[in-house]
Amino acid sequence: MIELMIDGKKVTAQKGETVLKVAQRYNIYIPTLCYHKDLSPYGGCRLCIVEVEGWPLPVASCTLPAQEGLKVKTDTPLLKDLRRFTLQLILSEHPHACLICDRKEDCAHYMECIQKAPITFGCKFCPSNNDCELQTLVDYLEIKDIPFDFHYRSLMVERYDPFFERDYNLCILCGRCVRMCQEVRGAATLDFHHRGPDTLVGTAFRLPHLETGCQFCGACVDVCPTGALRERYGKWQAKSEKSVRATCALCNIGCSINLNIDSEGKLVSSTPDNNQICVRGRFGIVPMVYHARRLTRPLMKKDNRLVEVEWEEALSYVASKLDEHRGKTGLLFGSHMTIEALESLYRLADDLRCSIAAPLDIDGKGEPLKLEEFKDESVFLVVNTDMIRDFSPLLLMLRMQSKIQSTIIVIDSLENKFTNMADLWLQPKPGKEFETVSLLFGRGKKRNTTGISHETLERCKDILKKRNVYVLYNPAHSRRIDVPKSVRTLPLYSSINTLKICELGTDGSVDDILKKKTIDCLYAIGVLPRLQKGYKTVIVQNCFPPPFEFDVFLPTVTFVETRGSVINIEGKVKKVRRAIDPVGKSKPDDWIFQRMSEILKYDIKRRRPRQRKKKLSRVFEDMGTSKKYPVNLLVRENCYMYQGHPLSSLMKGFQRLRDDTALWISVDVAKKLRIKDNMHVRVISRNINLELHARVSDNLPENSVLIYNHPFLGVDQNQAVRIECITKETR
Amino acid sequence: MKNIDTNLENYHYRKTNIIQILQDIQSEHNYLPEKILKYVSERLKMPLSTIYSIATFYAAFSLNPRGKHLCTVCMGTACHVRGAAAILNEFERKLDIKAGETTGDMNYSLETVNCLGCCAIGPIVVYDGKYMGEFKLKDVAAVLKEKE
Structure with a gap:
């Protein structure tokens, strides 16, 4: 324990703690700009300078370690000057028309003044007006004028990337975004470039962020003290008045988020809550909630036309139909709803004797992933999973948990950001990933057909020896992994509530229900199955319209408009909050189930749902190309989904990030068949026949094509296919 | 790319040797090609943004192809008061380019430097690595002629 004096107050500090941190702990205000609590000290802005008794000159407190007996003054006339x-x-x-103005106070109250500065750096044209750290500092330091000539950098505002915009004319070079990107996210997309007065923040060769390793997590936007980095959606919307701490339910990590709401009760943005989140939670929620294609009124088919109806009419119709098709109803549901809604759904299904299924691959018992159990010096063997894209907050947590010498080895035939950042990347031939795992642990066939050299495998085996090995894999594209008992295998389930559904069980897979001949009525809740036959009644419960015909549409809410709980990959139960009122006439899922059972005069509150069978493992076939089907089709799970809709089909930004609805084609296949981007192609195999638009990618292994699966495509595993070119039109 | 691999090998694939690696690339290609920097970044597992940051920080590195002959005019304080600005002006006029540019025929590149540390013999011009002290306006034409 170190004792020192700050402003005549006796304070104690830990070893290594900086004077600034000690002062903040004791609520002594020191102005800062480049300092951020999650980042390493930088000492760049020199606003946090303090005087130390006996020292000739003031020093920056953010880089000054607390020492025994220091006598620090934080607020003297000299320091203020x-x-x-x-x-x-x-x-x-920095354009300062919004900071220094003799009519500033009137402006804030009455907005009476006509534009008095040029548009480019005028007071009303900064997106972070009234939400700016510089404004706070100017007020604190009582700056009334700037005695220097103003230098405007005259740079173009960078608007060509999705999700956020960059106006480096407003940048003050505090370096917070640079440190955030390098230290915390490990992406290192941003850095300073050039020198002296020409210094700027930016990407290498000033490339668009889409062409760099940027994950679009938005962490840089959240630490920017000025308006230089700003979210595109809602850039000019009202300032948020309050924020609600909630949980993001777009994937199984269930990150804590803050939902920021303006004075009219409209959602403005979703920001991390002292943690790291990903692009889905940062930029995906608000545009999705207020999406133009969202349906918010119940619809019913009357005389072959869809008409808007009241809830009571729609619900009593649905209830009568479900009653009529008792025992012959197939109920498909997504995992997006709350645990409470899931339980009422199961009880309703019991009463109606529905067969129910969810589009999940449940492998094993559904054990939670306990972050605490990871030891130092462990090796993470990640198979077939792009953790940066699909599980980036989890990856950051893993790295935090085992900081000392943890090694990441990736086995994946596809190249992506994750394989490039891994310590070792083994690239087997397409579909040979699991054989590689078996070989590494000396199991299975002795012959090596993976395409990985013997030396590399031996080197990898050496790394695995005498260390704690964890195998992480996505059950959606893997057969059971064959490893010795000492090695832990951890399935990475991508959708939230998977553990709950594992516990409740299902009546088979989605395909089983779709293929069942006895089923006359289909009730799809937040899933878009690929229908294989006609039904007497199709009921859809979703936020967005499905791509097939239906009889009744029940509009549900998203997870920011309802309260309840969800369970994440770690087995933690987290709360979703009702931050805003349901949009339009949409209703929460549990309300719908509750109301329906009231109409049917069931009491769904008391009973526990019936136990169903638990396991749901798929049979994976070997690919084996032939003359008829010469190309390998790789299928990967699309983890960017909500209620059965790929986010990329809902939001343009996600489509630019990665076009999930396309068929990705390797360069050599594209060359052979003369396929170019956006051309329409047909994929044919023994089981499928699909028409998709093409995207050529050099990240794919030779002789292969790739699909990001979603249930509507009905492609769920690797297979050999034939590609046919349909049109040469471009979209 | 083979040369780059031997270059990287010489420096044991260490990130800390990045400046020497860049210097070697520069002396081989006369500038730092984007493709090669990307390759170096992959091999060293070093972010491209960091390499770009270093390459743009030092005036000795150039990201654009340079001409056959490199002419550097010192614009340090001592040289400045002895008329470096006029010398630079003369070079710019004779070569019809601005400082930092290369002539269309790729023969000459003109650059400025802030101090070369030999202020006593200023104004100073470095022509293809040769230091020429007490440079006079009329020397500009002579230097350019000599090399033609």
Whole structure:
């Protein structure tokens, strides 16, 4: 314990703690700009300078470790003068019409003044007006004028990337975004470039972020103290007045998020809650909630036309139909709803004797992934999973948990950001990933047909020796992994509530129900199955319209408009909150089930749902190309989904990030068949016949094509296919 | 790319040797080609943004192809007061390019430097690695002629 004095107050500090941190702990305010609690000290802005008794000059407190007996002063006339001078210098390069103005106060209250500065750096044209750290500092330091000539950088605003925009004219070079990207996210997309007065923040060769390793997590946007980095959606919307701590239910990690709401009760943005989140939770939620294609009124088919109806009419119709088709109803549901809704759904299904299924691959007992159990010096063997894209917050947590010498080995035939950042990447031939795992642990066939050299495998075996090995894999594209008992296998289920559904069980897979001949009525809740026959009644419960014909549409809410709980990959139960009122006339799922059972006069509150069979493992066939089907089709799970809809089909930004609805074609196949981007192609195999648009990618192994699966395509595993070119039109 | 691999091998694939690696690439190609920097970044597992940051920080590195002859005019304080600005002006006029550019025929590149540390003999011009002190305006034409 170190004792020192700050502003005449006796304070204690831990070893290695900086003076600034100690002061903040004791609620002593020191102005800062480049400092951020999650980032390493930088000492760049010099606003946090303090005087130390006996030292000739002031020093930056953010880089000054606390020492025994220091006598620190944080607020003296000299410091105020120096800070003011420093900030004036910083502001000589930052448009400051919104910061220094003799009518500032009137403006805030009455907005009476006509535009008085050029548009480009005028006061009303900064997206972070009233939400800006510079404004706070200018007020604190009472700066009334800038004695230097204003230098405007005259840079183009970078608007060509999805999700966020960058106006480096407003940048003050505090380096927070750079440190965030390098230290915390490990993406290192941003860095300073050039030198002296020409210094700027940006990507290598000033490439668009889409062409770099950017994950679009938005962490840089959240730490920017100015308006330089801003979210595109809602950039000019009202300032948020309150925020609700909730949970993101777009994937199985269930990150805590803050839902920011403006004074009219409209959702403005979703930001991390002192943690790291991914692009889905940061930029996906708000545009999805207010999506133009969202249906918010119940619809019913009357005389072959869809008409808007009241809830009571729709529900009593649905209830009568479900009653009529008792025992002959197939109920398909997604895992997006709350646990409470899931339980009422199961009880309703029991009463109606429905067969139910969810589009999940449940492998094993559904054990939770306990982060605490990971030891230091462990090796993570990740098979067939792009953890950066699909599980980036989890990856960051894993790295935090086992900071010391944990090694990441990736086995994947596809190249992606994750394989490039891994410590070792083994690239087997397509479909040979699991054989590689068996070989690494000396199991299975002795012959090596994986395409990986013997030396590489031996080197990898050496790394695995005498270390704690964890095999992480996505059950959606893997058969059971064959490893010795000492090695832990951890399935990465991608959708939230999977553990709950594992516990409740299902009556088989979605395909089983779709193929069942006895079923007359289909009730699809947040899933879009590929229908294989006609039904007497099709009921859809979703936020967005399905791509097939239906008789009744019941609009549900998203997870920000309902309360309840969800269970994540770690087995933690988290709360979803009702941050805003349901959009339009949409209703929460549990309300719908509750109301329906009231109409049917069931009491669904008391009973426990009936136990169903638990396991749901798929049979994976070997690919084996032939003359008729010469190309390998790789199928990967699309983890960017909500209620059966790929996010990329809902939001343009996600489509630009990765076009999930396309057929990705390797360069050599494209060359052979003369296929170019956006051309329409047909994929034919023994089981499928699909028409898709093409995308050529050099990340694919030779002689292969790739599909990101979603239930509507009905392709769920690797197979040999033939590709036919249909049109040469471009979309 | 073979040369790059031997270059990287010489420096044991260490990230800390990045400046020497870049210097070697620069002396081989006369500038730092984007393709090669991307390759170096992959091999060293070093972010491309960091390499770009280093390559743009040092005036000695160039990301654009340079001409056959490199002419550097010192614009340090001592040289400046002895008329470096006029010398630079003369070079710009004679070569019909601005400082930092290369002539269309790829023969000459003109650059400025902030100090070369030999202020006593200023104004100073470095022509293809040769230091020429007490440079005069009329020397500009002579230097350019000599090399033609």
